[in-house]
Amino acid sequence: xxxxxxxxxxxxxxxxxxxxxxxxxxxxxxxxxKLRDGLQFDSLELYSFVIxxxxxxxxxxxxxxxxxxxxxxxxxxxxxxxxNK
Amino acid sequence: MNDRxxxxxxxLVSIFEKVLVAEEKSLQKAYxxxxxxxxxxxxxxxxxxxxxxxxxxxxxxxxxxxxxxVAIDRLVKKGFVDRKRDEADKRVVRIxxxxxGKIAARMHGKFHKVLARHILEPYDDNEQxxxxxxxxxxxxxLSTQVARYDREDQLRKTAKEVANDTRRRKTxx
Numbered sequence: 649x650x651x652x653x654x655x656x657x658x659x660x661x662x663x664x665x666x667x668x669x670x671x672x673x674x675x676x677x678x679x680x681x682k683l684r685d686g687l688q689f690d691s692l693e694l695y696s697f698v699i700x701x702x703x704x705x706x707x708x709x710x711x712x713x714x715x716x717x718x719x720x721x722x723x724x725x726x727x728x729x730x731x732n733k
Numbered sequence: 734m735n736d737r738x739x740x741x742x743x744x745l746v747s748i749f750e751k752v753l754v755a756e757e758k759s760l761q762k763a764y765x766x767x768x769x770x771x772x773x774x775x776x777x778x779x780x781x782x783x784x785x786x787x788x789x790x791x792x793x794x795x796x797x798x799x800x801x802x803v804a805i806d807r808l809v810k811k812g813f814v815d816r817k818r819d820e821a822d823k824r825v826v827r828i829x830x831x832x833x834g835k836i837a838a839r840m841h842g843k844f845h846k847v848l849a850r851h852i853l854e855p856y857d858d859n860e861q862x863x864x865x866x867x868x869x870x871x872x873x874x875l876s877t878q879v880a881r882y883d884r885e886d887q888l889r890k891t892a893k894e895v896a897n898d899t900r901r902r903k904t905x906x
Binding site for chain 1: 839
């Protein structure tokens with residue numbers, strides 16, 4: 649199981665994408681942080697983020713899954729599920 | 734034309750026009766004003782993930798590779814599409830969406846889904862099933878008409894058939 653990407657690593661990578669690709673300040677972000685409300689992401693910004701995550705992990709995150717994303721933790725769960733299944 | 738036929742004809746034309754107008758306006762509001770609706774549908778046909786060949790994409794859109802080449806030239810210049818020769822077979826050109834292209838295609842897909850959701854929302858399960866069946870029936874009928882008109886050499890004959898069918902139906906009524 650050591651080759652599986654750990655959830656903590658995924659979380660760190662997501663913060664990195666937010667900070668580097670989308671120029672978001674990540675100092676206040678916690679796992680419970682609400683992406684839409686907290687970052688005030690509109691659909692365009694949310695898709696930009698999701699597409700960067702998809703490219704980083706070579707995965708496909710469907711719109712149905714995106715609709716379920718509320719917090720950072722939700723996104724970590726989805727990525728974890730997709731890459732470690 | 735009786736009242737119902739009149740209402741149906743007006744309804745169909747109105748839906749067609751309003752969907753087009755709504756799509757155009759959504760593009761302009763969604764930060765993709767430099768994309769035309771036809772260009773957006775070309776991005777849709779390429780798809781957000783794997784690269785496609787020019788031939789595959791032209792088939793999906795129902796246009797010639799020559800016409801698609803002109804459209805792709807523009808989309809490459811605008812930064813929405815990448816074009817590369819296939820590594821294994823240099824004769825094959827593969828096209829894929831850039832990050833900007835992916836965002837545009839997914840936003841547009843979202844527009845379609847939200848539109849469908851809002852149209853279905855007021856109805857219960859049975860009504861939604863019935864509505865979907867009716868829409869499918871209308872779509873199926875229109876597809877057969879398009880297929881008939883696609884055969885250009887039979888266009889004149891087809892027009893005559895449609896006229897005869899209509900005349901026959903009126904006599905049957």
